[in-house]
Amino acid sequence: xxxxxxxxxxxxxxxxxxxxxxxxxxxxxxxxxxxxxxxxxxxxxxxxxxxxxxxxxxxxxxxxxxxxxxxxxxxxxxxxxxxxxxxxxxxxxxxxxxxxxxxxxxxxxxxxxxxxxxxxxxxxxxxxxxxxxxxxxxxxxxxxxxxxxxxxxxxxxxxxxxxxxxxxxxxxxxxxxxxxxxxxxxxxxxxxxxxxxxxxxxxxxxxxxxxxxxxxxxxxxxxxxxxxxxxxxxxxxxxxxxxxxxxxxxxxxxxxxxxxxxxxxxxxxxxxxxxxxxxxxxxxxxxxxxxxxxxxxxxxxxxxxx
Numbered sequence: 169x170x171x172x173x174x175x176x177x178x179x180x181x182x183x184x185x186x187x188x189x190x191x192x193x194x195x196x197x198x199x200x201x202x203x204x205x206x207x208x209x210x211x212x213x214x215x216x217x218x219x220x221x222x223x224x225x226x227x228x229x230x231x232x233x234x235x236x237x238x239x240x241x242x243x244x245x246x247x248x249x250x251x252x253x254x255x256x257x258x259x260x261x262x263x264x265x266x267x268x269x270x271x272x273x274x275x276x277x278x279x280x281x282x283x284x285x286x287x288x289x290x291x292x293x294x295x296x297x298x299x300x301x302x303x304x305x306x307x308x309x310x311x312x313x314x315x316x317x318x319x320x321x322x323x324x325x326x327x328x329x330x331x332x333x334x335x336x337x338x339x340x341x342x343x344x345x346x347x348x349x350x351x352x353x354x355x356x357x358x359x360x361x362x363x364x365x366x367x368x369x370x371x372x373x374x375x376x377x378x379x380x381x382x383x384x385x386x387x388x389x390x391x392x393x394x395x396x397x398x399x400x401x402x403x404x405x406x407x408x409x410x411x412x413x414x415x416x417x418x419x420x421x422x423x424x425x426x427x428x429x430x431x432x433x434x435x436x437x438x439x440x441x442x443x444x445x446x447x448x449x450x451x452x453x454x455x456x457x458x459x460x461x462x463x464x465x466x467x468x469x470x471x472x473x474x
Contacts, residue, residue, distance in 0.1 A: 192253075328345065346360075423451040
C-alpha cells in the first residue's frame, strides 16, 4: 500500500504532530506486512475477512517485553481507526469505488477515559526506593510537570528556568517553569514545584557531558519513550510494586491538582488538552473530598430552626 500521500496529508494539512504521524505510519506498516504475509498486495484486497483475520492476529501478537501476549482492546481499536481513516482517504482522493469494510463491522466499544491514577502510598514507595539519581529525578519531574511522555523526553538541560516567587504574606520560594511543544505543535508552559527543584538541580550537577538532553541513557543518548517505560517497569519489579505504566503518572498529576482545588480550566491548559472532556478522564476526586464539599454545602443551606 502506498501510505505516503496519506501521511503527508495528516502532517501538512491536518497538522498532526510528528509523533502521531510516526505512530500512524507504524500502524499502517503493520497492516501492510500482514497483507503481504497473506498474499494481498493492493488496497482493493482489503475486505471484511482480511480485517477480521488481522484483528485475530493482533489478539495473539506480542505486546513487547513488558507485556503479556496479545494487544489490548484499546491498541487494537486504535489500529483499526488508523486503517479506517487511511481507507477513507484513499476513497476520497483516488479510488471512489473502494469500500471501507471496517465501517461495516461491529467494533467493540472501548472506554479509555477512566482515571488510572496510582495510589499515593505506592508512589511514595517507588520514589523513596529509587536509588539512581537520574531515575528518581525523571519520575519526580513526571509527577511535578504532568508532561506527556514524549514531551518529557524532549526536555533539555536548559529547558527549565528558576523563578523567585513571593507569597501574599511576603515569604519567598523558588519554583521552576519551562515551555514544550505538545500535540498539534502547540507551545505551552509547564511548572516544576519547589520540592522537586533541589532534586533536579542535584541531578544537573552530575551531568558533565555535552549532550543537551536532560535525560540520557547509559550510552549518553537522549532516552527514548520505550527506555523510560522500561526503567519504570524495572523499578516496580525490583521494589515489589504493582506494574505502573508511565502514562499513569500523568493521571496522578491531574488527580493531585484536581483534589487540591486547581481550577479545572487551568488544569486543562496545563495538560495541553483542547477539550475539557478529555481532562475529565484524567482525574478522580477523592471520596473524602466529595464528602467535605457536601457537608460544607449543607451548612450553607441548613435551616435556622434545626
